[in-house]
Amino acid sequence: MTDGDGRSAWDSIGEPLAFPRSGLTVKNRIFRSSISGSFDSYDGTGGYARINWEEKFARGGVGAIISSFVPVARRGRILPSYAMIHDDSTIPFWGAVADRVHAHGCKFIIQLSHSGRQQDVPGVENRYRVALSSTSDMDTFHGLLCRSMTKGEIDEVVEQFGLAARRAQRAGLDGVETHSSHGYLINQFLSSGINDRTDEYGGPLENRARLLREIVRSIRAHTDGHFHLQCKISAVDYNNAIYPWEKKGNVLEDSVRVCQWLEEDGVDALHVSTGSIFPHPRSPAGDFPIDVASEVYGRMLYSGVRGGFNQRVFSARLGIAPRLFRWWWRRRRGPIIEGINAAHCAEIKAHVSIPVLLNGGIQRASLAARVIREGIADGVTIARPLIANNDLPKHWEAGLDQPPRPCTFCNKCLLNALANPLGCYELSRYAHDYDAMMDEVMSVFHPSPHEAANL
C-alpha cells in the first residue's frame, strides 16, 4: 500500500517516536491502549496470565504497551482481580512484566488509576465504604453511590499517585500514564458535568483541573530525572450521552486549555480519548451487545442502586426495552467508529508542542498513516483491533490495510470482561467454531508457571 508519493503506510507508522522531554523512544508509532481484564488474584496481586497477556502484544510488534487500569489504592479499584500498584510489594511483579515485554523491544507504560465513584464491582474490601468522588451525587448509568472527598482525602490520593509512580520507576517500567479520562476519579474532578464542589477543587476550570495538576507535581516529586509521564484525557465529556437531561460536561475548548496547562507542568505527552463515563456510546465506539450484557450484568446487580433496573432493561426476555437501549446507544455514538476522536485530537495537537497520541477505532494502516502524515497525532493507540489481532502491526508491516479477520467493533470483549476472561468473543471471527474461540481466549493461561518450568 503506497500513497501518492510512493511511500508506504508503514514508512510513517514504522518510524520511531521520540519523546523529547523524557528521552523515551518507541520503535514505531503503535501503542497498545489500556485493556483491563481479570487476570490476577482477587486481592490485586499480579498473576502469570497478565504477563502472558502483555507478551502477546509485545510479540505482535507494538512499540509500547499502556497497561490496564492499575489502581494506586485499594479504594480506587474497579473490579477485583486487577493487578494493583498500591504498595511496594507489587514492585517485583511489575518488574517481571517489564522484563517479558522488553525482551521484544517493546516499552511498557503503566496506567495509574483511581476509580472514584465509578466502581463496577468494588469487591469485599470496599463493601462497606462509600466510594470517593468530586460530588456526592451517584453516577447516572449504574447508580453507583459516592461522597465528595475531604481535603485530607484529596491530599492522600495525590500522594498515592506519586508513590505509585515511584514504584513504577523502581520496577524498571518506561513511564506512567494518568487515567484522567473515561469518568474515573480525575475525570470526575475535571468534568463540569460531575464536579459540584464549591471549594478550590470545584467551580471554574482552573479549580477542576487542580487535582490532576497536583498529581502531576506529585509524580514528578516522587520520581527521578525525566521519568516519562503522559495523561489520558477525554477531549469531550458527552456527559449526557445516555440521559440527555444530564449536564453536558466539558467541551473541547476546556480540554485544550487543560492540555496546555499539562504541557506547562512538564507532562511528556497527551493521549486523546473521549467520554465521562465508561463504557460510553463513543468509547469504545461500537455496538452494545445486549445478549452479552444480560448475561454478565448480573455481576453488577449490587454495585449501584440502578443495577437491578439495568439488569431488567438488558434482559433479552423483555424484548423491546433492550432493543430500544441498543438503538439509543448507537444513535448517541453517531455514524463514525474508525478514527472517531481524530478531529478533537487534531485540535488539541494544534495547541500544544508535546507529542499527542490518538485513540479510538484505528484498525486500518491507511488511517493510522494519514493521522501521522497530516499531523493529527504523533502516534496511535489501539485496544480492540489488537485484542482481535495481537499481531496487527505485522499485518500492516506486510502491506495489508487491515488483517483478514478484522475486529468488528461489536464490544463483546468489553462486556464479557465483567465476568469472563478477557479476549475476543466475536464468534464470526472464528468461523462460528466455539471451541476455536475458547482456545484463543484461554490461551493467555498458558504456559502456566508449572508448564514454563518444564519447557
Ligand SMILES: Cc1cc2nc3c(=O)[nH]c(=O)nc-3n(C[C@H](O)[C@H](O)[C@H](O)COP(=O)(O)O)c2cc1C
Ligand atoms: C475490554 C476493554 C477494557 C478496557 N480497559 C481500559 C482501561 O483499563 N483503561 C482505559 O483507559 N481504557 C480502557 N479501555 C478503553 C480502551 O483503552 C480504548 O480507549 C477504547 O477501547 C477505544 O479504543 P479502540 O477503538 O482501539 O478499542 C478498555 C477497552 C476495552 C475494550
Ligand code: SF4
Ligand atoms: S469481541 Fe473481538 S471483534 Fe468484538 S470488539 Fe472485541 S476484539 Fe473486536
